[in-house]
Amino acid sequence: MSLPYKIPESVLVVIHTAEREVLLIERTDKEGFWQSVTGSKDTPDEALSETARREVEEETGIVLASQAVESADQERRTVPASHLLDWQLSNIYEIYPVWRHRYAPGVTRNTEHVFGLLVPRDIPVVLAPREHTRFQWLPYRAAADQCFSPSNAEAILQLPRYMRAG
Structure with missing residues (x-):
């Protein structure tokens, strides 16, 4: 069931390699807006x-799979679900005015929960063309510098801390 408005609770997933390279994707609706994977909950009770x-x-x-996959193509794009790590960080920020119409009237702030996902560097990336146009792998500091979102940049800069913890 889809709600008429976006839920102001979302995730930010820093996809990275063991060598601290970070995947950034460019938004289709805003050229030059590079970011990590983000998205809102579909329902209020959806687990983060x-x-x-x-x-x-x-x-x-x-x-992300917790069991065997069915095809060779899917296997190339699959990582164990255990590689997704909840960093137990959250940011509360003002929703950019250009995107506020997606939320219920009067909603101006979003709570974003940060995750990290360890993947092999050669994993195939297949973008959703309606959402993103290009992707790039960058060393984590360069990736942070490229992000348009300050909370995304700050999350990326935390990568070495959370890689040591995991």
């Missing part, structure tokens, strides 16, 4: 880890 899993698959084609 499920939101993260769903958004990663929708936006990049990367599949």
Whole structure:
């Protein structure tokens, strides 16, 4: 069931390699707006880890699986679900005015929960063409510099801390 307005609770997933390279994707609706995977909950009771899993698959084609996959193509795009790590960080920020119409009247703030996802560097990335036009892998500091969102940049800069913890 889809709600008429977006839920002001979302995820930010920093997709990275063991070498601290970060995947950035460019928004279709805003050229030059590079970001990590983001997305809002579909329903109020959707688990944040499920939101993260769903958004990663929708936006990049990367599949998180807890069991064997069915095809060789899917296997190339699959990582273990255990590679998704909830960093237990959240940001509350003002929703950009250009996107406020997607939310209920009077909603101006969003709570964003940060996750990290470890993937192999050669994993195929298949973008959702209605959402993103290009992708790039960058060393984490360069990726942070490229992000248009300050909370996204700050999350990326936290990557070494959370890689050591995991």
